[in-house]
Amino acid sequence: MGKADEITPFPQEYVELESKMEKYKSAYEGMCKVAQKFIYSNNYEPAIQESVMNVVSKVNESITKRNSVSTGDKNSDRTLHMMMATTTMQCGEMLPENEIFGEALKNYAFALEKVSSARDEMDDQIALKFLAPFMNTLDGTFQIAAKARKAAQKARLELDTVKSRLRQSSNDKIEMLSQELKLAEEQFNLNVEDAILHMKAVTENPDLLKQLNDMIEAQLNFFKKSYEALNALII
Template sequence: MDKFKAFTNTVGSSITPFAARSQQWIKEQTGNAGEKTDLPHDYVELETRIEALKNTHQKLLAATAQYASESYDYPANLRESFQDLGKSIGEKVNLLSKAGSAAEAQAAITAPPSAKPQPKTFNHAIARASLSGSQTIAMATPQGSTEPDPLSQGLEKIAIAEEKVGEARLEQDEKIQGKFLAGWSATLNQNIKSADKARTAVQNARLSLDAAKGKAAAGGRHEESYTEDQRKSIEAAEDAFVEKVDEATSIMRNVLDTPEPLRNLVELLRAQQEFHQRAADILEEVGSNVMELQQQQEAEYRKARDQ
């Protein structure tokens, strides 16, 4: 260990500032450095708050990044064919309404897909399954039946509604990407990164200062025996250290004081609220329509049994 100390002290007389900081850092890690210069208490508190802010941004981004992926709620066990993902529910329902026979209805269901595949969301998947079921039941209904099958009708209504909910979800995701994720990421990758850069500059200035102090104190010399050049070197390092601390303090305060993160959170909540309200309205309307079909079928069922 004594040989290591002698080596670092000898090399320290002619090394670059970067090398001096590196050497000081190694000394501190190996327990061979002298007293470290303390950072101001207020500065340390700001660093703690910046770390908390960074951690919060990283965790929430990890949780909300799924809004940038269309299929985040798409069932993993579902297997839909290229044909299933062809035309939208609205297009298929329109084609089915014009079909005059079972063959034409089947042709409408299997019509060539649109240029863009349909979205792979949970609601779109429910819509496609519902419309497929509706058509399967309708085609199985005996020819010549005067009344359409109520279950087939209900499934078609649900298909149309679920597609609307799916589209509303995609609109929500787009808003969240533009008004929350973009801003939240910018704070992490620009503002907080800028604060981290300023903190690194403080750390480097502190290492340079302690390296200068350590070099002057080599061999057990006291401050009174420092040379003029050594005193000037320490004073210059102290000035640089204070300057970097002041700069980093200002930057960290600005990052912590900006209301931008709360603005972003408001946009996240607004997009979610708008989607859920829209979804609730759509489902309430279709729920009433399907309930009417159910009540009509139950009334006819009871009437038939009473006869």
């Protein structure tokens, strides 16, 4: 194929969406990274590029394990709050029975267990309702849009090549190349429209605000339950 002498411009809408989509991609990736760091900072350090299935699988595994462990099981220190609760309870039990400070430590330990449970619930909700959907969009909608953009770029290259051949052709090939040009233009327009459609699916996702709201609500519930548990101890 001959080298094209000029580059056919993409429509302004396409150009603007392309730039907008890249910014959305950076925002998605940034939120996925910080969400993973946030919800797992209390437990373990996951790979930043964990798949959606791994995230959901670990959340389900976490819930199953918690449901199978009795409330008083001191070996279930899965979180920092629970570890602190266990240690605090042990310290309280070291003191003589009915000692005021010892009883205060035990009550504090019970409150920390409630905080730990609330933290687990928050992490699970963020993972399932925010992180998993965001990662699914990155692995799905963004990838589809990226492929559509590549198809549009390929169609533009083929169109420019036909244009170049037509300019350099002899008279006996003009009719044939003109027909090729028409087909190439049609294909280019179709691919551009398809890419625009898929890029809009990324930038106009109606679920974005709901997913962000779900994360905010999960945090709000955690802080509310933590406040209630700890505030009850204040004399």
